[in-house]
Amino acid sequence: MARILIVTPAAKTCSSGNRVTAERYAGHFRALGHRVTLAEKIDSHAADLLVALHARKSGAALLDFVRRYPRRPTVLLLTGTDLYGDLMTSPTSRDAVAAAEQLVVYHDEALQNLPAKLRKKTEVIYKSCRPFAAAAVPLKRSFEISVSGHLRSVKDPLRAALAARRLPAESRIRITQFGAALSRGLLQRAEREMERNRRYRYLGEVPRRRARQLLARSRVLVVSSLIEGGANVIAEAVTDRVPVLASRILGNVGMLGPAYPGYFDLKNTEQLGALMLRCEQDARFYRTLRRAVATRLPLFGPSRERAALGQLVKKLLT
Numbered sequence: 001m002a003r004i005l006i007v008t009p010a011a012k013t014c015s016s017g018n019r020v021t022a023e024r025y026a027g028h029f030r031a032l033g034h035r036v037t038l039a040e041k042i043d044s045h046a047a048d049l050l051v052a053l054h055a056r057k058s059g060a061a062l063l064d065f066v067r068r069y070p071r072r073p074t075v076l077l078l079t080g081t082d083l084y085g086d087l088m089t090s091p092t093s094r095d096a097v098a099a100a101e102q103l104v105v106y107h108d109e110a111l112q113n114l115p116a117k118l119r120k121k122t123e124v125i126y127k128s129c130r131p132f133a134a135a136a137v138p139l140k141r142s143f144e145i146s147v148s149g150h151l152r153s154v155k156d157p158l159r160a161a162l163a164a165r166r167l168p169a170e171s172r173i174r175i176t177q178f179g180a181a182l183s184r185g186l187l188q189r190a191e192r193e194m195e196r197n198r199r200y201r202y203l204g205e206v207p208r209r210r211a212r213q214l215l216a217r218s219r220v221l222v223v224s225s226l227i228e229g230g231a232n233v234i235a236e237a238v239t240d241r242v243p244v245l246a247s248r249i250l251g252n253v254g255m256l257g258p259a260y261p262g263y264f265d266l267k268n269t270e271q272l273g274a275l276m277l278r279c280e281q282d283a284r285f286y287r288t289l290r291r292a293v294a295t296r297l298p299l300f301g302p303s304r305e306r307a308a309l310g311q312l313v314k315k316l317l318t
Helices: 017-031 055-068 080-089 091-099 108-113 159-165 184-196 208-217 232-239 250-256 269-281 283-300 302-317
Strands: 003-007 035-039 049-053 074-077 102-105 122-124 143-148 173-178 200-202 220-223 244-247
Touching: 003 017, 003 055, 017 035, 017 049, 017 232, 017 302, 049 055, 049 302, 055 074, 055 080, 055 091, 074 091, 080 091, 080 108, 080 250, 102 302, 108 122, 108 250, 143 159, 143 208, 143 269, 159 173, 159 269, 173 208, 173 269, 184 200, 208 232, 220 232, 220 269, 232 244, 232 250, 232 283, 244 250, 244 269, 250 283, 269 283, 283 302
Parallel strands: 003 035, 003 049, 049 074, 074 102, 102 122, 143 173, 143 220, 173 200, 220 244
Antiparallel strands: none
16 A cells, blocks of 8 residues: 655636646546545655656646655656647756656546657546446427537637527527636627527536536537647546537547547637537538547546556555
């Protein structure tokens, strides 16, 4: 049994992807028989192994741990902002990546953004998810499309709402968006969009179980992000057999596969609107998306992720 410290920049009360991943990892490690502590920094926590999420935000904690315990292994999980931004601009991120004994990314495509010397110490571990436990029946009066996640500019969060404006009058598509607005400007934009767009509803932050229920009952999920390390919500959608319309970026392609038929170009409102309408009106295309989602299901099984983490701990501590 090992003592494992998981450092995450997301507080216990936060519902961000980092917090979801940290809690899921903690559950896997405990199921494997290890003692686990979750924290936002090192403080007095002693551990046999450190797992840190986010190179820039948790990099200082990882470097502190390495200074205190130079012979104890460290694992650094790389997020989208790490891979597609901070590794090029943040000294803390670069130092943390160099110091970590092991790096983890969430899909194969992420390796493309790492130099060869870092790929040698990088493991690909897909995120896992369990199906939503309760029955989630789609709405009958509308074709509901969900957008799940905090409103941040890097997520291009209102793209689905903008696309819905252009739909023909007979379309039954409605956009349901949920997640905290992380800036007042984005909150105001969402509120103004609701006033002018009858197809759009923004619910704000909702409890995690409610978010899963809303996703599971949806006909389609839209992920319009500009960058992604590997979105938890895609794993959730795949697990619940909800088709995804996603921006064509490495983080989404890595989760859904290069041949997936539901991509649109970054910020391309017209393409997204056409795909949304096709999902509503073309039953054959919709079934194709569902089958494509189903082929990715084995990647996101909890037993697969737990086994990979077990092998990682074994490798680092023996």
